[in-house]
Amino acid sequence: MPSVEDVPNELKNYASPKTLAVGVADRRTGADTLVILSGTVVFPTSLARYAGDPKLQRTRFRFVLPQAPKVVTAAGQVRSMQVVTALASFHRDGDGDVTFAIDQAVLEWADDVKELRCVIDTAYQGRGATINRVMYNAFVLARTG
Numbered sequence: 001m002p003s004v005e006d007v008p009n010e011l012k013n014y015a016s017p018k019t020l021a022v023g024v025a026d027r028r029t030g031a032d033t034l035v036i037l038s039g040t041v042v043f044p045t046s047l048a049r050y051a052g053d054p055k056l057q058r059t060r061f062r063f064v065l066p067q068a069p070k071v072v073t074a075a076g077q078v079r080s081m082q083v084v085t086a087l088a089s090f091h092r093d094g095d096g097d098v099t100f101a102i103d104q105a106v107l108e109w110a111d112d113v114k115e116l117r118c119v120i121d122t123a124y125q126g127r128g129a130t131i132n133r134v135m136y137n138a139f140v141l142a143r144t145g
Helices: none
Strands: 003-007 014-023 035-042 056-063 078-091 101-110 114-123 129-143
Touching: 003 035, 078 101, 078 114, 101 129, 114 129
Parallel strands: 003 056
Antiparallel strands: 014 035, 035 129, 056 114, 078 129, 101 114
């Protein structure tokens, strides 16, 4: 299992986070709102991971998905959720092979911070290789009324 790094839940670590709440009527789950969250997470320099050798490095990053306005406030509201992530910025300084990847992205309700949180498993290879930004789009069916 890769090591886990938490991106601090501070506004400066997010570029233009957006929240869109759309009313729905899902009789199957009882959801009355589709919450769409999008933005870019900017990793602080303390999380920069420079691959020091040609071996593949793996790190698990976790970050909160900021809501404005806050729509989902408890795990019991969530009926279904999905997230899509992509590399938005990376750096490579050196010669030889290079690899950047997001192997997996999972959206969860984090009881410890009472927020939606994304967990991504990353891979990077090559001297000086760093992942600096990750874009996300999350879709949450919730019961808010």
